[in-house]
Amino acid sequence: MHILENDTLKIKVKKIGAELCEIASVKNNNQFMWNANPSIWGSFAPNLFPIIGALKNNTFIYEGEKYMLPKHGFVRHNQDIHLSNQTENSISFKLISNGELLKSYPFQFEFNINYILIDNTLKVEHLIKNTGNKPMFFSVGGHPAFKCPVYENEAYTDYSLVFEQDEKSETHLLNMNSGLVSSQTKPVFETPNTIPLHYNLFDKDALIFKDLKSRKVTLNSKINGDILTVNYTGFPYLGIWAKPNADYVCIEPWLGVADKEDTNQDITTKEGIVKLEANNNFKATYTIQIHDKHLV
Numbered sequence: 001m002h003i004l005e006n007d008t009l010k011i012k013v014k015k016i017g018a019e020l021c022e023i024a025s026v027k028n029n030n031q032f033m034w035n036a037n038p039s040i041w042g043s044f045a046p047n048l049f050p051i052i053g054a055l056k057n058n059t060f061i062y063e064g065e066k067y068m069l070p071k072h073g074f075v076r077h078n079q080d081i082h083l084s085n086q087t088e089n090s091i092s093f094k095l096i097s098n099g100e101l102l103k104s105y106p107f108q109f110e111f112n113i114n115y116i117l118i119d120n121t122l123k124v125e126h127l128i129k130n131t132g133n134k135p136m137f138f139s140v141g142g143h144p145a146f147k148c149p150v151y152e153n154e155a156y157t158d159y160s161l162v163f164e165q166d167e168k169s170e171t172h173l174l175n176m177n178s179g180l181v182s183s184q185t186k187p188v189f190e191t192p193n194t195i196p197l198h199y200n201l202f203d204k205d206a207l208i209f210k211d212l213k214s215r216k217v218t219l220n221s222k223i224n225g226d227i228l229t230v231n232y233t234g235f236p237y238l239g240i241w242a243k244p245n246a247d248y249v250c251i252e253p254w255l256g257v258a259d260k261e262d263t264n265q266d267i268t269t270k271e272g273i274v275k276l277e278a279n280n281n282f283k284a285t286y287t288i289q290i291h292d293k294h295l296v
Contacts, residue, residue, distance in 0.1 A: 002083060004091045006117045008295055015083070017076045018093035018113050020045040020144060023122060023288065025295040032228060032290060034145035034248035041243045044145060046076035049111055049128075050138035052237070052272070053258025054179035060267040062137070067104050071179065072143070074101065075111060090116040097131070108132035121289040128274075128282040136276050137267045139256020141235065142286055145248045148197065150294070151224055156247060158222050159197040161240065163214035166192035171207040172257075180261045181208065199245045206241035206250075208257065217251060227294060231287045237272060253286040 002013045005026060012022035021044040023032045036044045051060075054071045061067075075081065075095060084094040095111040102108070110129040115122060130136045148159050170185035188195055188207060193214070201207075215233040218226050232238060232253035239252035256272035259265070267273060276282050 002086070002091055004086070004089070004115060004117060006089060006119070008120050009117055009122065009290065011115060011117065011122060013091060013093070013115060014044075015079075015081075017047060017078050018081045018095075019043070019047065019076065020115065020122075020124070023290065025290070027296055030150065030294050032147055032150065032294075034147050034246075036145075037246075040246045041145070041248075043076070043143070046072060046143045047113055047126075048072045048139070048141040048143055048252075048254070049075045049126075050105055050107075050109075050140070052139040052141050052239075052254045052256035053181075056178070056180055056259045056261075056263050056265055059265060060270070061265045062106055062267050065106070067106060069104055073139075074104065076143075081111075084112065089118070090114055107134075107136035107138070109136060109138075120292060120295060121287050123285060123287050125283065125285045128276060130276045130278055130280050130282075133278050135278065137270070137273050138276065139254070139270075139272060139274065140284060141237075141239075141252060141254035141256065143239075143250055143252050144230075144288065145242070145250045146219055146228065148219065148247055148249050149221065150227055151221070154221055154223050157196070157198050159249070160220050160222070161195045161197065161249070161251070162218045162220045162226075163193045163195075163212065164216040164218075165214045167212055167214060169209045169212050172210060174205045174208070174258070175261055176205060178261065179205075180259050180263070181257060182261055195240070197249060202242050202244055206239045206252075209238045209240075210236070210257070212238055219249065219251070225293060226291045228291060229289045231289070233286075234284050235286060255284055
């Protein structure tokens with residue numbers, strides 16, 4: 001377990017998967033992340049790379065060859081990712097492609113994730129390096145699960161997600177059997193910028209948004225006000241999810257999305273895929289800001 005703190009926030013990161021597992025107030029020890037109860041969902045904030053969601057038959061095709069990857073890729077649960085640097089306000093981890101990974105993902109790369117504390121904000125920075133001699137194709141994203149409710153005097157239904165702009169975006173429905181994105185959509189916004197949380201919201205799996213105008217969303221309690229804000233500038237997709245009847249909500253900035261049901265499985269034309277030329281770098285960052293009133 002790796003720990004980083006400043007005068008305001010304290011975070012913990014697991015070695016396995018470089019997974020963020022705690023965000024807490026230094027002064028009052030308020031906890032803002034899900035506790036990964038294994039009987040419900042045993043993760044905190046998996047790092048997603050080199051795919052988001054599921055592939056059709058767990059398979060993609062590149063240059064006529066088939067390769068298999070598990071849902072959300074191979075960084076989460078990975079024991080080869082290692083601490084690469086730590087400073088007073090940051091902690092960094094790195095995963096380098098190797099012979100075993102090349103069997104399932106035929107691109108040479110460095111995957112770096114940096115956690116940076118700035119006052120009441122955690123910056124989560126992804127840096128992907130193409131170390132090979134040909135273009136690589138990938139998706140990357142976050143999956144942080146936030147405690148909900150935060151306080152004992154609250155209920156799950158006291159919470160809502162408030163977007164910075166009025167939205168008309170609909171969720172793209174998943175096939176519950178395959179985990180692939182169907183052609184069906186469904187309205188979600190009952191009010192222009194708010195999604196109230198309730199235990200049946202995710203009965204049909206994650207909410208998947210492809211065309212939100214907003215670049216920020218705030219977890220709000222009608223009793224205790226704005227809790228935290230996720231800024232996902234640079235991530236065109238957003239997932240929102242929880243297990244049914246679970247006391248958390250995942251706010252997931254994504255560069256990429258699960259396969260469509262009618263996919264041809266060619267990774268080079270996969271929706272949302274990032275193409276990174278040889279010897280180039282790619283950076284994508286989201287932030288989690290904890291509102292001050294909950295830190296004192």
